[in-house]
Every structure is written in C-alpha cells, then in structure tokens.
Amino acid sequence: MKSGSLLWQRRLRVWHRRLAIITAVQLLLWTVSGVYFAFIDIKEVRGEPHRLALPTQAIDLSQFDLPVTATSQLTVKPRLKGELVVGVVDSKTGATNWLTPQGEPVEPLTSEQAISVVWDKTDIAADVTEWVTTASEAAEYRGRQLPLWRAYDVDEPSLRVYVDPRSGDIVAIRNTAWRAWDFLWMLHIMDYDDRDDIGTWLLKLFSLLALLTAIAGIVLYVLIPRRASSKA
Structure with missing residues (x-):
C-alpha cells in the first residue's frame, strides 16, 4: 500500500515537472507583461x-x-x-x-x-x-x-x-510605450495575428496547463510533508 502511494507520488512529480517545463515560458511572459500593464500609465500608452x-x-x-x-x-x-x-x-x-x-x-x-x-x-x-x-x-x-x-x-x-x-x-x-504594450499584449493573450482575440485556443490550452501545474504542485506540497512526518 505504501509502495503504491509512493509510486503515485512519483508519477505525479514527473507529470508536474513536464507540465512546468511546458508552461514555464508562457507563465514568465504572463508575469512580465502583467508587471508592465500594472506599472505603465495607460494615458501615456494612449498618447x-x-x-x-x-x-x-x-x-x-x-x-x-x-x-x-x-x-x-x-x-x-x-x-x-x-x-x-x-x-x-x-x-x-x-x-x-x-x-x-x-x-x-x-x-x-x-x-x-x-x-x-x-x-x-x-x-x-x-x-x-x-x-x-x-x-x-x-x-x-x-x-x-x-x-x-x-x-x-x-x-x-x-x-x-x-x-x-x-x-x-x-x-x-x-508611441514607443504603446508599441511595447501592444507587443506584450500579443504575448499575454497569445494572439499572434491581429492581437485582439482574447479567446484563442492557445490561451485556453495554456491556461488549463497552468491550472493543472498549480494543482499538481499543491497536491505534492500537501503530500510530501505528511510523508516526512510519518518517518519521524
């Protein structure tokens, strides 16, 4: 029973690692673009x-x-x-x-x-x-x-x-601020054509992958302390 639980945790770690690798770049882009959107004055962007x-x-x-x-x-x-x-x-x-x-x-x-x-x-x-x-x-x-x-x-x-x-x-x-905003907005919504569609299939896919990565990380965080405490 214990070996089965460890095997399940090991598989979850593997899948979590794979999901993290796939989503890491896009998560970084979401973070960078989000920071820019939060700190830039939208009035300056609009001229x-x-x-x-x-x-x-x-x-x-x-x-x-x-x-x-x-x-x-x-x-x-x-x-x-x-x-x-x-x-x-x-x-x-x-x-x-x-x-x-x-x-x-x-x-x-x-x-x-x-x-x-x-x-x-x-x-x-x-x-x-x-x-x-x-x-x-x-x-x-x-x-x-x-x-x-x-x-x-x-x-x-x-x-x-x-x-x-x-x-x-x-x-x-x-202006330059608008072009930076437009470029980062394209990366944020993952619409590389007209940069206006916030419902692209890529955005939906990576949003789900990011959610699964977060859920897997939380599950592992909860399980690992229990395993360590059981050995004490």
Missing part, C-alpha cells in the same frame, strides 16, 4: 498627454441644411479653424457620413490640412504625412476606418498621429 484641450465653440444652427430625418443621429464638430463638419449616422449600417453644413459630402483633408489639424489638436510638431489606404492585421491603426493620414515629426518618427481625413479627428496617437 493622451499629447492631446490639447480644445476650446468650446458656439454653433449657429441656422446655417445647416441637411437631408436628415427625425431619427438621424448628428455630430457637429470643427474640422479646421473656421470649418464645421456634420456626422450623420446611417441607421442601417451604423456608418457615419461626414457632410458640410449644406449637406454636401466633405472633401478629404489635404496633406497640409492634416498637418494643420495635428498642430491644432496636439503638441506634436508634425511635418511629414503619409496616406494610409491598406490595413494589416497587426497595424498600429487597426480598427480604424481607412483611409487615414499618418503624420509625424521627421526628427521623432516613432511618435505618430493618425488623422481621419473626413472628420478631422485624431483617431490614434502611437
């Missing part, structure tokens, strides 16, 4: 300190002539100095169409206008723009509607601003 507080602006509604219905959702905002644009939400698709106050589709911002928007709405002295029309799964502007203007200071190309050419919104500010 919020670079955004400028915009002054409130009185709007004269008499200048608007829009083809909308009573159920239409409207958003009015300044795009450039002295220019207002109106976002009309399509009730069927949920997409926002940006119009002039007279109801005409807005013209996309030019490169110079995009730089002006960045200067007006952030503290980033952008002087270079790039027209972004294609998306990749791990792009730092993923989830945003294309096309976009990417703007940055030639002396600090790692700090990038993404501007919606229709609304003039700053849709994203990307």
Whole structure:
C-alpha cells in the first residue's frame, strides 16, 4: 500500500515537472507583461498627454441644411479653424457620413490640412504625412476606418498621429510605450495575428496547463510533508 502511494507520488512529480517545463515560458511572459500593464500609465500608452484641450465653440444652427430625418443621429464638430463638419449616422449600417453644413459630402483633408489639424489638436510638431489606404492585421491603426493620414515629426518618427481625413479627428496617437504594450499584449493573450482575440485556443490550452501545474504542485506540497512526518 505504501509502495503504491509512493509510486503515485512519483508519477505525479514527473507529470508536474513536464507540465512546468511546458508552461514555464508562457507563465514568465504572463508575469512580465502583467508587471508592465500594472506599472505603465495607460494615458501615456494612449498618447493622451499629447492631446490639447480644445476650446468650446458656439454653433449657429441656422446655417445647416441637411437631408436628415427625425431619427438621424448628428455630430457637429470643427474640422479646421473656421470649418464645421456634420456626422450623420446611417441607421442601417451604423456608418457615419461626414457632410458640410449644406449637406454636401466633405472633401478629404489635404496633406497640409492634416498637418494643420495635428498642430491644432496636439503638441506634436508634425511635418511629414503619409496616406494610409491598406490595413494589416497587426497595424498600429487597426480598427480604424481607412483611409487615414499618418503624420509625424521627421526628427521623432516613432511618435505618430493618425488623422481621419473626413472628420478631422485624431483617431490614434502611437508611441514607443504603446508599441511595447501592444507587443506584450500579443504575448499575454497569445494572439499572434491581429492581437485582439482574447479567446484563442492557445490561451485556453495554456491556461488549463497552468491550472493543472498549480494543482499538481499543491497536491505534492500537501503530500510530501505528511510523508516526512510519518518517518519521524
């Protein structure tokens, strides 16, 4: 009976060791990424300190002539100095169409206008723009509607601003802290493609393996002291 118990403990140790080897690297990555997430300021990651507080602006509604219905959702905002644009939400698709106050589709911002928007709405002295029309799964502007203007200071190309050419919104500010966060988030959730799926089969598998490793370790911790005390 005693030899059977020792054999069972020996087998449990072997399986615990194997599980620990398999999960050790991922457990380390979870720990490292978790420490980073806990200590980094999320506002810094999102680039919020670079955004400028915009002054409130009185709007004269008499200048608007829009083809909308009573159920239409409207958003009015300044795009450039002295220019207002109106976002009309399509009730069927949920997409926002940006119009002039007279109801005409807005013209996309030019490169110079995009730089002006960045200067007006952030503290980033952008002087270079790039027209972004294609998306990749791990792009730092993923989830945003294309096309976009990417703007940055030639002396600090790692700090990038993404501007919606229709609304003039700053849709994203990307910096080194964000890229570190994004990389560690990819390792944390084990989604190596688009980095947004928190339900990957790899994450589920390694979560179960880590749980089994912990349970096996607790069982061994409980059994070994009893064995030692029985010899005393």
